[in-house]
Amino acid sequence: MVKEELKLKEALIIEGGNKLKGVLEVSGAKNAALPNMAATLLTDEEVVIDNIPDLLDIETMKNLLNTIGVQINHIKDKAYSFKLNEVKSLKAPYELVSKMRASILVLGPMLAKFGYAEVSLPGGCSIGTRPVDLHLKALEKMGAEITIEHGYIKASAPKGLKGAHIFFDKITVTGTENIMMAATLAEGKTIIENAALEPEVVDLAVMLRKMGANIKGEGTHRIEIEGVKSLKGTYHSVIPDRIEAGTFAVLSALTGGNIVIKNYPSHYLEYVNEVLENIGIHIVKISENEVVVKRDDILKPVNIETREYPLFPTDLQAQFMTLLCFANGVSEITENIFENRFMHVPELNRLGADIDIKGKTAIIKPVKKFSGAHVKATDLRASAAMVIAGLVAEGETTIHSIYHLDRGYEHIDTKLKSIGAKIRREILENEDD
Ligand code: UD1
Secondary structure (H helix, E strand, O other), X not given: OOHHHHHHOEEEEEEOOOOOEEEEEOOEOHHHHHHHHHHHHHOOOOEEEEOOOOOHHHHHHHHHHHHHOEEEEEEEOOXXXXXXXXXXXXXXXXXXXXXXXXXXXXXXXXXXXXXXXXXXXXXXXXXXXXXXXXXXXXXXXXXXXEEEEOOEEEEEOOOOOEOOEEEOOOOOHHHHHHXXXXXXXXXXXXXXXXXXXXXXXXXXXXXXXXXXXEEEOOOOOEEEEEOXXXXXXXXXXXXXXXXXXXXXXXXXXXXXXXXXXXXXXXXXXHHHHHHHHHHOEEEEEEEOOEEEEEEOOOOOOOXXXXXXXXXXXXXXXXXXXXXXXXXXXXXXXXXXXXXXXXOHHHHHHHOOOEXXXXXXXXXXXXXXXXXXXXXXXXOHHHHHXXXXXXXXXXXXXXXXXXXXXXXXXXXXXXXXXOOOOEXXXXXXXXXXX
């Protein structure tokens, strides 16, 4: 069987109920590393990016950049160099884009640098339709001609892109990143209104500025980019992953024991920390970049709404739902960013949770315990919720389809084993995923 087929059959088997003790280190942010890597298409010079996590999504982005003509070398530890050599292909093929929607991030840089790009339409995915219309509308406003043919976005700007005043109807993270990258090499000034504020957008702006881009306003809803003729090489280290950190905080609160979280980016998690406080979970700083999680004996219910940064991230919704199952009253979580992002609810209910869905709100009633069962990892973040649930549940939990987990959580089983979790991988022969 080829490696990819085996990956689809991999399951994680967790023996729950262990007290965990030790250090969990937060890796570099996947959602920052991906746009940072795509930005290396904008220069002919070498860019070194450090603190890149070892993940399937990162592999997909490396393969994509490689296909286009970027030579990637491992320097040491988490550092890689990226150098655009001879352009080999102006096409981001379906085989790669279908594995990871964030592949759309190559569209802006390719169009700006080469004047042409073909990117497979990302299509639907497990958490809703997730269109890319806002990316395309903005690029058209910058002078690109775009058609959709045979499932591919074909975009051309033979005379180069032109600065434009972009109003995003909806806040979009990768949309803001795509347009920011495209605008660095466009002629004249681009203004992005209603831009995303996420720390990963800011990290990209910081890296682009080091490459010679003229950007201001990142971290606000209005970003201004004055196009330049060319960009140069640089060194950049990716920011820590706030979603992995938040996942570790929940895991730590529910599994008791004594876990130190290293590289916990409190400054990106201010709202999340406040929600944790309201539940009765306290993030206590013990050194410059380490925290421990203390909890009250009784956890309080809360109502959460997912919103764009700096409010509650949709990417922590499933993990907090698991947590709130153990509060002493009824909680509600409303998902405002994505439709159909409650696929973990039936899976949590299989473990003993009592959650109902009413429209875009999940109503979480308290339960005393979870008991191990077979469950499915339905998307990337939902799979992290399953891992937390499995660690809390009595007995054995088998999580199927864990390739989702490997897309976004670096060496999760190794990290958890190092703090005493009983967790192993198995290839399940009868899996038909
Ligand atoms: C990014 C993150 C993802 C996170 C999400 C929301 C990366 C690689 N991924 O995804 O982990 O869950 O932000 O914080 O950074 N939309 C449109 N048209 C568009 C673009 C978006 O309607 O052209 C809608 C989406 O369907 C969604 C909302 O806008 O309802 C926000 O999506 P967006 O911020 O674009 O998410 P991503 O950038 O794909």
